[in-house]
Amino acid sequence: MAKVPSSRVDKLLSSMGYGSRSEMARMAKAGGIVLDGAEVADASQRIAVTPDLPLRMQIDGAPLDPLAGLVILLNKPLGMTCSHKEDGPLVYDILPGRWRERDPAISTIGRLDKQTSGLLLLTDDGALLHRVISPKRHISKTYRARLARPLSGAEGGVFASGRLMLEGEEKPLAPAALEIVSETEALLTVTEGRYHQVRRMFAAVGNHVTDLHRERIGGLGLPDGLAAGQWRLLTQAEIALIFA
Numbered sequence: 227m228a229k230v231p232s233s234r235v236d237k238l239l240s241s242m243g244y245g246s247r248s249e250m251a252r253m254a255k256a257g258g259i260v261l262d263g264a265e266v267a268d269a270s271q272r273i274a275v276t277p278d279l280p281l282r283m284q285i286d287g288a289p290l291d292p293l294a295g296l297v298i299l300l301n302k303p304l305g306m307t308c309s310h311k312e313d314g315p316l317v318y319d320i321l322p323g324r325w326r327e328r329d330p331a332i333s334t335i336g337r338l339d340k341q342t343s344g345l346l347l348l349t350d351d352g353a354l355l356h357r358v359i360s361p362k363r364h365i366s367k368t369y370r371a372r373l374a375r376p377l378s379g380a381e382g383g384v385f386a387s388g389r390l391m392l393e394g395e396e397k398p399l400a401p402a403a404l405e406i407v408s409e410t411e412a413l414l415t416v417t418e419g420r421y422h423q424v425r426r427m428f429a430a431v432g433n434h435v436t437d438l439h440r441e442r443i444g445g446l447g448l449p450d451g452l453a454a455g456q457w458r459l460l461t462q463a464e465i466a467l468i469f470a
Contacts, residue, residue: 230274230275230276231274232272232273232274232275233264233272233275233277234269234270234271234272235250235254235259235268235269235271235272235273236250236251236254236269236270236285238273238275238314238419239259239269239285240333241328241329242290242291242324242328243291243323243324243325243326243327243328244285244323244324244329245324247269250269251269251270251391253269253285253286254266254267254268254269255267258285259283259284259285259338260283260284260359261282261283262282262283269465275293277293277355279293280292280293280451281401287303291305291322291324291325294330294350294351294457295349295350295351295368296330296332296349296350296351296352296459297347297348297349297354297459297460297465298321298332298347298348298349298457298458298459298460299319299345299443299446299448299449299452299458299459299460299464300317300344300345300346300347300458301343301344301345301346301448301452301453301454301455301456301457302317302338302342302343302344302345302346302440302454303343303454303455304339304340304341304342304454305338305340306319306320306340308334308337308338308339308346310331310333316459317334317346317348318348320333320432320455320457321457323347325440329349329416330350330351330352332348332349332350333348333349333350333355334346334347334348334379335347335348335349335354335355335358335359336358336359336419338431338440339422340363341438342438342439342440343438343439343440343445343454344361344369344370344439344440344441344448345440345441345442345443345447345448346440347442347443347460348470352425354465357469358443359419361418361419363469364400364417365443365468365469366415366416366417366443366444367415367416367419367440367442367443368413368414368415368440368441368442368443369413369414369415369416369424369438369439369440370411370412370413370438370439370440370441371409371412371413371414371424371428371435371437372409372410372411372435372436372437372438373410373411373412373433373434373435373436374410374433374434374435374436375410375432375433375434376409376410377403377406377409377412377433378431378432380431381404381405381412381428382406383428384399384416384430385399385402385403385404385432386401386402386403386404388400388401388470390427390430391430392420392427392430393415393426393429393430395409395420399416399427400416400417400422401419402414402415402416402417402427403415413441414427415442424438425438443468444467444468444469444470445467445468445469445470446460446464446465446467446468453467
């Protein structure tokens with residue numbers, strides 16, 4: 227039988243961003259940490275770290291945050307940066323403040339530029355992050371692009387050819403699928419993640435993207451009703467859709 231991991235309460239909560247160990251000690255003495263209905267008065271106490279711990283522990287009256295391995299789906303608004311360090315509004319500002327202090331850190335799975343909105347995934351699971359962004363996986367990503375000029379009708383063939391070269395690059399793009407929505411709007415599905423790829427693809431065929439919104443990663447779509455700036459945690463079944 228596998229050994230159940232354990233941790234000191236203060237160390238565990240500190241790694242989850244709730245505060246320093248000394249702050250956790252003070253919280254415990256004040257009755258703010260409850261496990262299985264009983265107050266944990268000594269934050270140095272060791273407890274079993276089981277998957278159901280968030281259901282059994284409360285911090286200041288609220289359920290314990292999810293343990294390591296969380297995956298967040300965010301409907302990224304325009305004007306926000308996928309960075310920990312840049313100036314201005316960051317996507318991490320939308321999440322609970324203490325999550326900025328979690329160890330392992332929460333990072334975006336790939337990036338959307340400041341002027342691109344839509345489906346963005348974040349996780350503290352490094353292995354999952356690398357599975358999704360690995361070029362070997364060919365995980366598809368679908369974007370809705372609004373364009374400055376009407377489509378000519380030839381773009382689909384160019385994008386699907388596998389011969390399109392972007393300016394400044396030496397390797398052609400992998401085939402991509404174009405679905406025309408209107409004369410100035412299209413859905414483009416790519417399997418690579420080159421710098422500003424979708425914008426540069428339309429520029430290569432003489433057009434300009436005015437609005438760009440990611441709708442899907444693999445088999446996972448942006449849920450109906452999840453407004454810009456809103457987020458939620460994914461279930462294991464939803465995570466599996468990414469690779470479907």
